[in-house]
Amino acid sequence: MLESGYFLNIYLYFGRHFSGLLDMAGAQQHCLRGASKHQDQKVLTDKHIHMSTEEIIKQFEPAQHNLLNILHAVQNSHPQNYLTEQALEETARYLKLTKSSVYGVARYYTMFSLKPRGRHLIRLCVSPVCELLKANDILAILQKHLGIGVGETTSDGLFTLEFSECLGQCQEAPSMMINDQVYNGLDEEETGRVLEEIRKKK
Amino acid sequence: MEEKKILLKNVGVIDPGCIDDAIRAGGYEGLKKALKMAPAQVIDELERSGLRGRGGAGFPTGMKQKFTSDSCLKCPQRYVVVNADEGEPGTFKDRVIMEKDPHLYLEGTIIAAFAIQATKGYIYIRGEYHESIRKTEQAIRDARNKGFLGKNILGSGFDFDVEIKLGAGSYLCGEELTMLESLEGKRGHPRIKPPFPAEKGAFGMPTLVNNVETLANLPRIIEHGSEWYRTIGTERSPGTKIFTISGQVAKPGYYELPMGVTLQELIDLAGGMRNGRAFKAALLGGAAGTFVDASMLNERMTYDNLREKGATLGSGAVIVLAEGDNVSDILYNCLRFFKHESCGKCVPCRVGTAQLVNKAGQLRNGHSGNTTLLQQMVREAEIMAGTSLCPLGQSPILPLESFSRYFKELQ
Numbered sequence: 080m081l082e083s084g085y086f087l088n089i090y091l092y093f094g095r096h097f098s099g100l101l102d103m104a105g106a107q108q109h110c111l112r113g114a115s116k117h118q119d120q121k122v123l124t125d126k127h128i129h130m131s132t133e134e135i136i137k138q139f140e141p142a143q144h145n146l147l148n149i150l151h152a153v154q155n156s157h158p159q160n161y162l163t164e165q166a167l168e169e170t171a172r173y174l175k176l177t178k179s180s181v182y183g184v185a186r187y188y189t190m191f192s193l194k195p196r197g198r199h200l201i202r203l204c205v206s207p208v209c210e211l212l213k214a215n216d217i218l219a220i221l222q223k224h225l226g227i228g229v230g231e232t233t234s235d236g237l238f239t240l241e242f243s244e245c246l247g248q249c250q251e252a253p254s255m256m257i258n259d260q261v262y263n264g265l266d267e268e269e270t271g272r273v274l275e276e277i278r279k280k281k
Numbered sequence: 282m283e284e285k286k287i288l289l290k291n292v293g294v295i296d297p298g299c300i301d302d303a304i305r306a307g308g309y310e311g312l313k314k315a316l317k318m319a320p321a322q323v324i325d326e327l328e329r330s331g332l333r334g335r336g337g338a339g340f341p342t343g344m345k346q347k348f349t350s351d352s353c354l355k356c357p358q359r360y361v362v363v364n365a366d367e368g369e370p371g372t373f374k375d376r377v378i379m380e381k382d383p384h385l386y387l388e389g390t391i392i393a394a395f396a397i398q399a400t401k402g403y404i405y406i407r408g409e410y411h412e413s414i415r416k417t418e419q420a421i422r423d424a425r426n427k428g429f430l431g432k433n434i435l436g437s438g439f440d441f442d443v444e445i446k447l448g449a450g451s452y453l454c455g456e457e458l459t460m461l462e463s464l465e466g467k468r469g470h471p472r473i474k475p476p477f478p479a480e481k482g483a484f485g486m487p488t489l490v491n492n493v494e495t496l497a498n499l500p501r502i503i504e505h506g507s508e509w510y511r512t513i514g515t516e517r518s519p520g521t522k523i524f525t526i527s528g529q530v531a532k533p534g535y536y537e538l539p540m541g542v543t544l545q546e547l548i549d550l551a552g553g554m555r556n557g558r559a560f561k562a563a564l565l566g567g568a569a570g571t572f573v574d575a576s577m578l579n580e581r582m583t584y585d586n587l588r589e590k591g592a593t594l595g596s597g598a599v600i601v602l603a604e605g606d607n608v609s610d611i612l613y614n615c616l617r618f619f620k621h622e623s624c625g626k627c628v629p630c631r632v633g634t635a636q637l638v639n640k641a642g643q644l645r646n647g648h649s650g651n652t653t654l655l656q657q658m659v660r661e662a663e664i665m666a667g668t669s670l671c672p673l674g675q676s677p678i679l680p681l682e683s684f685s686r687y688f689k690e691l692q
C-alpha cells in the first residue's frame with residue numbers, strides 16, 4: 080500500500096520521537112472519522128481545561144469505582160498538580176464516601192499529591208535499567224539546574240522533582256517524564272535543553 | 282534467529298489511531314469468526330492452542346476462561362479485566378501493543394468477553410502510560426462506532442462494552458486481586474487468595490483477568506486456528522513472546538520471537554553487547570525475576586525450562602549487564618524497589634524489605650564477611666516468602682537466591 084509505505088518512511092526518517100506526528104498525519108490522510116455517535120468523555124483531562132472542579136467531577140458517574148479516575152482528572156486540571164482539600168471534600172460528597180476514605184486513597188497512591196507541586200512535575204526513573212545507564216548523573220544535573228532536592232519545588236513554582244519507578248522506556252534509558260511528556264536517552268546536554276525549553280515557554 | 286511477528290506484524294505499518302487502517306490489515310477478523318462460534322468452542326480452541334498467560338505466571342489461558350465461565354452460573358454479571366498495569370522494571374511490551382496497535386488487544390478483549398459471556402470489561406492502565414491511555418481511548422471510541430463494542434455486536438446478539446480505569450503509581454496493583462480492589466476505587470491492598478478472581482472478582486462477580494499481550498494472541502489464534510498456533514514455539518509453550526531487552530546491548534528494544542529462543546540468540550538480535558563488552562549477567566523477568574550468568578546463555582527461554590533451571594521468564598524483561606558492571610548494584614535496586622512498593626500491611630514484608638535494603642547496601646559497598654551477609658539475606662527472604670500475605674513479599678527471594686547462586690564469588 081502506497082500510503083503506509085510512505086508513512087513508514089517518514090517514520091523511519093523522523094524516528095520515534097515524532098511518532099505522535101505520524102499518527103496525526105496518517106489520520107488526516109486516510110482515516111475519515113465521522114462525528115461520534117456516543118458522548119465522549121476523556122479519561123485524561125487537558126492541563127489547560129477551563130472547568131471547575133465540580134464540573135470535572137460531574138462528568139463521571141457517581142460511583143466509587145470512578146474514584147481514581149476522578150482524582151487523576153482533578154489533579155491534572157490543577158496548575159499546581161495536586162489535590163486540594165476542597166477537591167477531596169467535593170469528591171467525597173459526590174461519591175457519598177467518607178472524607179477519610181477518599182483521603183486514604185489519595186494518600187496511598189504515589190501519583191497523587193496533597194501538597195502543591197510545581198507546574199511541571201519531573202519524574203526521574205530510578206529503576207534498575209536507568210540506574211545501570213547512569214540515572215544518578217541525570218539526578219545530579221537536574222539538581223544543579225534546579226537547585227532543589229528530590230521532593231522539593233523551585234521557588235518560582237515551576238518545577239518539582241520526584242523519583243519514579245520504571246517508566247517502561249528502558250530501551251532508551253535513562254528516562255524521565257515531565258507532566259505527560261516522556262524524555263528518553265538523557266544526557267547532560269539533553270537534560271539542560273529540556274529544562275531551558277520549558278522555562279522559555281513557562 | 283529471526284523475529285517472528287504475529288502480534289507485532291502491523292507495528293509501524295498501520296496508523297494506530299485509525300481503525301480503518303487496522304481493519305484493512307485484518308483487524309477484527311478473529312472477532313467476526315469468534316462470534317459465529319459457540320462461546321464454549323472459542324474456549325476449546327484456546328485450550329487447544331496451549332496459550333499461556335503472558336503477565337508472568339504462564340497460567341493456561343483457555344483453562345482460566347473455562348473456570349471463569351463455569352463459576353457461579355447464578356451470578357448476574359461477569360467481567361473481563363485487562364491487566365495493563367505494566368510495572369515490572371525492564372518491561373514495556375504491553376506499552377508497545379497499546380501504543381502501536383491498540384485494536385489488536387481490544388479485539389482480543391472482546392473475544393475473551395464473548396467466550397465467558399461477560400457484558401462488561403475494564404482496562405486497568407497504569408497512570409504514567411499517557412500515550413497508551415490515549416490510544417486505547419481512541420480505539421474504544423472507534424470500535425464502538427463500528428459496532429465492535431456496544432449492544433448486539435455485529436448483529437450477533439452479544440453485548441459488551443469496556444471502560445478504562447487508571448492506576449496511580451502502585452506496582453502492587455498489577456497483582457490481579459489488588460488490581461480489583463484498586464479498580465473498585467479503593468486503596469491497593471491485596472485480597473487473600475482464594476477466592477480467585479474466577480470465583481469472586483470485580484464487585485464480587487466472576488472475573489477473567491488477563492494481560493494485554495495474552496489477549497493480543499486471541500484474534501490470531503481464532504483467525505488461524507490452534508493447529509497453526511502450535512506450529513510456533515515449543516510443545517509446552519506455544520506461540521511467540523515479546524521480549525524487551527535493555528541495558529548493555531547495542532540495540533535495546535522489543536523483539537517478538539518464538540518461545541524457546543535462547544538468551545544468546547536474543548542478545549545477538551539486539552545487536553550483540555554494547556561497545557563489544559563481555560556479557561556478565563542478565564536479570565530475567567524484572568525485579569521479581571532471577572539473575573543468570575553466562576552458563577545460561579544457551580538455555581531455551583520457556584516457562585518450564587527456565588523454571589527447571591531455577592530461573593524465570595516472567596514478563597519477558599531481559600536486563601543485560603556487562604563485565605565491569607556491579608551486579609550487586611542491580612540487586613540493591615531490586616530490593617529498594619520492593620521496599621518502595623510494599624504496601625506495609627503485613628509485618629514480614631514491611632520490615633523484611635527494609636532490612637534487605639540495608640544489608641544490600643552493605644553488600645554493594647563491599648563489606649567484609651559478605652558470604653555470611655548474603656546467606657543471612659537469603660534466609661530472611663525465605664522467611665518473608667513463607668509468611669507474607671501476598672506475592673510481593675514472596676518476590677525478593679527470586680533475585681536474591683539467584684544472585685547468591687551465581688555471584689557470591691564476586692563479592
Ligand SMILES: Cc1cc2nc3c(=O)[nH]c(=O)nc-3n(C[C@H](O)[C@H](O)[C@H](O)COP(=O)(O)O)c2cc1C
Nearest residue numbers: 334335336364366367368455456457491492495672
Ligand atoms: C506484584 C505483582 C505485580 C504484577 N504486575 C503485573 C502487571 O503489571 N501486568 C500483568 O499483566 N500481570 C502482573 N502480575 C500478574 C497478575 O497477578 C496476573 O497473574 C496476570 O494479570 C494474569 O494474566 P495472564 O494470565 O494473562 O498472564 C503481577 C503479579 C504480582 C504478584
Ligand code: SF4
Nearest residue numbers: 625626627630671674
Ligand atoms: S506482602 Fe507486602 S505488599 Fe503484600 S500485603 Fe504484605 S506488606 Fe503488602
Ligand code: FES
Nearest residue numbers: 204209246248249
Ligand atoms: S528502568 Fe527506567 S524506564 Fe525502565
